[in-house]
Amino acid sequence: MTSTPTTTPPAAQVPDAAWEEVCHLDHLPRERGAAALVDGVQVALFRTHDDAVHALQQYDPYSGAHVMSRGIVGSRGHVPTVASPMYKQVFDLRTGACLDPVGREPVHLAAYPVEVRDGVVLVSREPLPAPGAP
Numbered sequence: 001m002t003s004t005p006t007t008t009p010p011a012a013q014v015p016d017a018a019w020e021e022v023c024h025l026d027h028l029p030r031e032r033g034a035a036a037l038v039d040g041v042q043v044a045l046f047r048t049h050d051d052a053v054h055a056l057q058q059y060d061p062y063s064g065a066h067v068m069s070r071g072i073v074g075s076r077g078h079v080p081t082v083a084s085p086m087y088k089q090v091f092d093l094r095t096g097a098c099l100d101p102v103g104r105e106p107v108h109l110a111a112y113p114v115e116v117r118d119g120v121v122l123v124s125r126e127p128l129p130a131p132g133a134p
């Protein structure tokens with residue numbers, strides 16, 4: 001079996017039972033977000049230009065709406081980012097860390113390990129440890 005490497009290193013630590021198949025990679029547009037349900041939780045999936053896939057919580061804490069999948073994908077240096085479609089706060093797609101709170105207190109998003117196996121995108125039911133957590 002072949003397996004496409006992921007850019008989220010902690011994925012290797014996720015036990016098999018914790019993954020949920022959400023989508024075919026081919027069905028995700030590049031540089032765009034898509035909404036998915038993982039274990040009943042709304043998640044925003046992002047496929048970047050290099051075919052890496054990232055998953056963040058769909059809930060935007062600044063606007064209180066489930067809109068992150070409609071955010072604007074971009075980058076800051078080598079960091080892939082998404083900006084909230086509401087108030088434009090910018091988050092690291094890999095960790096959910098808030099990189100620009102637009103004058104507000106920084107609030108991080110939950111980020112989920114993602115793996116692509118045989119063209120199928122799997123998302124962990126357990127988020128990564130919060131940025132800055134031990």
Ligand code: FES
Binds near residue numbers: 022023027
């Ligand atoms: S849109 Fe086709 S599998 Fe997700």
